[in-house]
Amino acid sequence: MNQFASYRNGSRLFHRYQNNPILTPSQWPYAASAVFNPAATKIDGETLLLVRVEDMRGFSHLTAARSKDGKTDWRIDPAPTLKSDNDHQEERWGLEDPRIVWMEEQKQYAITYVSFSDGGPVISLTMTKDFRTFRKLGALLPPEDKDASLFPRRFGGRFALIHRPIVRGQAHIWLSFSPDLKHWGDHQVLIPTRPGWWDCHRVGLAAQPIETSEGWLIVYHGVRMTASGSIYRVGLALLDLEEPWRLLRRSDEWVFGPKEPYERVGDVDDVTFPSGAIVDTGTNELRLYYGAADTTVALAVANMDELMDYVTHCPCPGKVG
C-alpha cells in the first residue's frame, strides 16, 4: 500500500486555537522578554500553565497562569512563581521548560524542569500541592539533560523518568528508573533520532506522558538542522501502559510544525515546542500547549478519538521487547 494512501492524515489532527498566541510578553504583569514552553495541569477545576519566562537579563524563571477554560481570561501571578534559589548551585542560570504530573501516591504535583547550572542544563525536581509553596528536591541526573517528565505512577515499585541527555553528541529520548526519586538506574534509550528523517538531529519529550486505555500517549519534538537553522516539529508515539519501556507505535510523519507567522518568526525561528497537555474529558479533546518561536504560548487542539486512531495505526518501531 502506498504510504500516502491512508485516509488518516496526521497533519490534520491538530487545529490551532483561533486567537493564538494565547499568552505574550506584552500582557505579562512585569517586564518579560519572552513567555513560552509552558507545563500544563488541572488544579481546582481550572487549567494552570507554568510558563517559562525569560527576563530582560536573558535568564528564565517559571510563572503560573490560570484560566477556567484553558483558553481565555488568563490570571497571571504578579511575580515569578518559581525562580532560581541561591542555595541550589545547579540553578545558577535560571529555570526552563517545566513538565507537570499529578502523583496520586504522593498527593502532590511533581514538576520536572531544566536548571541551568555552570556545568550545563540539568533535570531538577520540585513537589508542590498548590503552586504557591514548593519543595525542591534538586538535580536528578548529571548534565547535559533536558525535556524530562516523571510518569504519574510507579512501575514494578519504581518511578520512571523520561529525559533527553546529550550522549556523545546524540540527542535521543531516554528512560530511567528510581526507587526513591533520588537515585536513578537502568538507563535506556526509549525513542532514538532517525537519520535522514524529519526528527534526525534531536528528539525530546514534548508534553508530559498522557495515560490512555491504549497506552501512554507520547507527544515529542523532533529537530532537523538545516543550512538556515533548526526546525522543531512534533511527532507521536505510544508506550505500553504497564511496561512503558516498550515502544509500541511511532509516527513516521510529523503531525504539527511551524506554519503561522508567530511560529515562523521570534527569538528562535521555526519552533513549535509543546510542553504541556490537558485531556478535556467533557469535549474529548486534547489541548496541547506549546511555545511558539521561543516567544509566545500558543494552543492546538485535537480530538482524542482521531488522535488515538492515528497513533494506534502508526508503525511498530520493531524495538518492542
Add this chain to the structure above:
Amino acid sequence: MNQFASYRNGSRLFHRYQNNPILTPSQWPYAASAVFNPAATKIDGETLLLVRVEDMRGFSHLTAARSKDGKTDWRIDPAPTLKSDNDHQEERWGLEDPRIVWMEEQKQYAITYVSFSDGGPVISLTMTKDFRTFRKLGALLPPEDKDASLFPRRFGGRFALIHRPIVRGQAHIWLSFSPDLKHWGDHQVLIPTRPGWWDCHRVGLAAQPIETSEGWLIVYHGVRMTASGSIYRVGLALLDLEEPWRLLRRSDEWVFGPKEPYERVGDVDDVTFPSGAIVDTGTNELRLYYGAADTTVALAVANMDELMDYVTHCPCPGKVG
C-alpha cells in the same frame, strides 16, 4: 615563598621498576596486539593484575596475571578471563580499563570497567570472589563514561563511585552515590580539569582509591592535548576519609609522566596510564601499575611516607565543603 623552593620534589616520588615493562604482548599465551591499563589487587597472598588485552581485531577483553612479588614470574591465564557477553548489549565492542576494590561488606571483589556499547563507553560492574567466576551487574550509568572505581565501603549507608563522564565536552572526575549499586544519584564534580595547566583537557581516576590515615589517596591522570597529540601524566589528590566528596588536597604538579621509550612510543604515544595500585605494608611502598603507550604494562614504586608527606602539603583546592 617561591613555588619551586620546596624540598618536596614531586617528580622524584615514583621510581620505575628496573625491568620495565613487566608485561608485553610477546609474552602473552595467545595472540595479543597490546596489553595495558591493568587493575591490581591482592588475592591469596599474591598480586593479581587484571590486564586489558587488545586482540588482533582491535577489541579488548580482560585477562588475569598473577605474581608472588608483583614484579616477576607472572602467570597469565591461558585464555581471556573476562570477556564480552552477547547477553549484555552494552559490551558489544569489548571491555576496557578495569579497577578493582575488595568490598568487605560483600566479601567480594568489585570490578568496574568500561564496556564499549553502540552508544559509546559505559561503566559496568562485575563481582567476583576468585577471578574465575563472575557475576555481571551491567551498566551503572549512561554513556559516555570511563575511569570508574567504587570505594571499598559505604558512606552514610551509600556506596560511592568515582567516574569520568564527558559532559558538554568537559572531562572532569565525578562522584555519585547509590543505596544498592544499581540506582545512582547526588552526582557531583569531584576533581575538575584546570584550564591552562598540565591537566587542562581531561582528568580521570587512575588507580582505585587508596585508604590512608590521612584520607583517600587519589592517583589521577591528566591530559594536555598538543599539536602533536595528547600527553597523559599523573597527579595526586587527597579526599576526606569519611566525607570523600571533600577534596582536601590536589597537587599543582604532575608527579609522573612519559619519559622512557616504552612510554613515549607505542599504539598511543606519550601515555602513562596508572589503573591499579597495591600498598606493600612490608616495604611501606606503593606499587603503581600503569599502561605504557597503550602497549605494555609497567610498574613504578613510591615510598608511602614520602608520598603522603608530599600530598598532605599540596594546596587545598578551595572546594572543600
